Amino acid sequence: MDKQIIWTQRARDDRKRIFEFWNSHNKSTAYSIKLNTLFKQTLKLTCQYPQIGKKTSFDQVRLQIIKNYFVFYKINDKHLVLLSIWDCTQDINYMEPGTFL
Numbered sequence: 001m002d003k004q005i006i007w008t009q010r011a012r013d014d015r016k017r018i019f020e021f022w023n024s025h026n027k028s029t030a031y032s033i034k035l036n037t038l039f040k041q042t043l044k045l046t047c048q049y050p051q052i053g054k055k056t057s058f059d060q061v062r063l064q065i066i067k068n069y070f071v072f073y074k075i076n077d078k079h080l081v082l083l084s085i086w087d088c089t090q091d092i093n094y095m096e097p098g099t100f101l
Helices: 009-026 030-048
Strands: 004-007 061-066 069-075 079-087
Touching: 004 009, 004 030, 009 030, 009 079, 030 061, 030 069, 030 079
Parallel strands: 004 079
Antiparallel strands: 061 069, 069 079
16 A cells, blocks of 8 residues: 655655756756656655665664755655655765664
């Protein structure tokens, strides 16, 4: 059975920030629309096969890679909870341990 996707406020903010960057950088929303479609397709597949993501060192947190982004999520019986979207081109020192939780 497919799981329902729950977006945390952090994940929604991350996605918004990513789209705003690309909209400003490209002076167009076309790339953001394509990226959002890719997010949706990948997350739909992840709902069907929640164990597909890579295990992380955090308990019950998995990682799905979408282009240059790490999508961190947890799964339970009914939900796939999106915790954060990390832009892999950012400086890793910017991310404090556990900030996506």
